[in-house]
Amino acid sequence: MFNTETRIGVCGAGAMGAGIAQVAAQAGHNVVVLDRDDAALARGRESLQKGAAALLKRGKIDAAEADALVSRVSWTLDVGALAGAGLVIEAIVEDAAIKHALYVQLESVMDSSAVLATNTSSLSVSSLAEGLARPPQFLGLHFFNPAPIMKLVEVVSGVDSDPAIAAAARALMQRWGKVAVNARDVPGFIVNRVARPFYGEGWRALEEDAGDAATLDFLYRDLAGFRMGPLELGDLIGHDINSAAAQSIFDAYDGRTRFAPSPAQARLVAAGRLGRKSGRGVYDYSDDAEKPAPNFVETDRQSAPGMLAVGPDTAALQSLLKAAGIQFEMKQHIEPGFAEIDNVVVGFCDGRSAGALAAAFQ
Ligand SMILES: NC(=O)c1ccc[n+]([C@@H]2O[C@H](COP(=O)([O-])OP(=O)(O)OC[C@H]3O[C@@H](n4cnc5c(N)ncnc54)[C@H](O)[C@@H]3O)[C@@H](O)[C@H]2O)c1
Structure with missing residues (x-):
């Protein structure tokens, strides 16, 4: 259904549209980008030029290919220029009424066999x-920001979407070097749904004073292995965008508490502290601002605890310890769910609070 000869239309020359146009052009397609704003088209073109220059600098393409990449994309204010596109990907403002109005215009110029896709997030x-x-x-076709870098694309079928078209779109995304996954048309699709508790728990931990922001982000980032903590990531995305997404998914799931938006984040938005873009969010980005340090006690290897002891029936734990090269001994008296480090008893997390675990131990 789609091949390299397929002309690709992209609506919206903003952050997502410009990135999607680059991805399609990199895969060899001729691309037409539509916007309603000339300045947005100029910014989109500049972003594509920067993208091509970055690929050239990293040695991914040569100078001729960088020029060809840029010249495969044309920029227009005229919906009529999308006639002849086999696939049009809409990435304009997140407003259903404005999107609908554009679809009506698009349908009047698109071929009857052409496919229309939306990059909507919510x-x-x-x-x-x-x-x-x-x-x-x-x-x-839900790309992630920045589209040329982020591998994942959610292929979202609505109630009436043709499964054969979804399969063809998925294959096309794979040819564009993406990891395409089928997603159902549920609020947040897959990623924004599973990401909500990530942000939500970070904010709740802050609101409940479990730690300061720098410490909580440090725990997520440096100890749990996330690329960024939820609070600093909110600063990057913009708290207005992030809390609006939280609110819309919470509403769409009829107020399920695990999707509850954070009042503290809403307060930041109300105060205009939107994150990096406004110079201040959870953190202060002014030049003279001091970067807050996480609050933790570093153990040095010399004073690290001596001997770890585990109880019987802990085969899985023992094999993990062996694989990590950690020495331990087995003691019959240690109850399930506990271990000992020197003379200190350590209870494993099982959903109860540390206080409840300690009480159960006594
Ligand atoms: N920003 C993200 O992180 C992200 C990630 C995934 C999906 N999305 C989705 O992608 C879409 C675009 O988001 P964005 O961040 O690129 O927005 P953006 O504000 O950067 O760009 C939107 C562009 O659409 C143009 N536009 C608005 N109405 C138009 C119309 N009627 N016709 C033509 N052009 C029009 C605007 O002039 C603007 O240039 C939204 O649906 C959003 O939910 C955004």
Whole structure:
């Protein structure tokens, strides 16, 4: 259904549209990018040029290919220029009414066999398809920011999306070097749904004074292995965007508490502390601001505890310890769920608070 000859239309020359245009052009397609704003088109073009220059600098492409990449993309204010596109990916403002108005215009110029996809993050694909002339030819292609770097694309089928078109779109995304996954049309799809508790717990821990922001981000980042902690990531994304997404997913799931937005984050937004883009969010980004340090006690190897002892029936734990090269001994009297380090008893997390665990131990 799609091949390199397929002309790709992209609506919106913003952060996502410009990135998606680069991805398609890198895969060899001719691309037309539509925006309603000339300045946005100029910014999009500049972003594509920077993207091509970065690929050239990293040795991924040569100078001729960098020029060809840029010249494969044209920029327009005229919807009519999207005639002849086999696939149009819409990445305009996240507003259902504005998207709908554009779809009506698009349908009047697109071929009857062409496919229309939305990059929406939070709107229902099925409800965006309502009123379209050809709902089976409409689906979600949800790229992540920045599109040229982030590998994942969620292929979101609405109620009426044609499974054969979803399969073809998925294969196309794979040819574009992406990891494409099928997602159902549920609020947040996959990623934004599973990410909500990540942010939410970070904020709740801050609100409940479990630690200061720098310490909590440090725990997520340096100890749990996330690329960034939830608070600093919110500063990067913008708390206005992040808390609006939290609110919309919370509402869409009828107020399930695990999706509850954070009042502390809402206060930041109300105060205009949106994150890096406004110079201040959870952290202060002004030039003279001191970077807060995480609050923890570093153990040095010399004073590290001596001997670890585990109880019987801990085969899985013992094999992990062996694999990590950690010495231990086995003591019959140690109860399940506990270990000893020198003379200190350590209880394993099992969902109870440390206080409840200690009480159960006594
Ligand atoms: N920013 C992200 O991290 C991200 C990630 C995934 C998906 N998305 C989704 O992608 C879409 C675009 O987001 P973005 O961050 O690129 O927004 P953006 O604000 O950077 O860009 C949107 C562009 O659309 C243009 N536009 C608005 N109405 C238009 C119309 N009627 N016709 C043509 N152009 C129009 C605007 O001029 C602007 O240039 C949204 O649906 C958003 O939910 C965003």
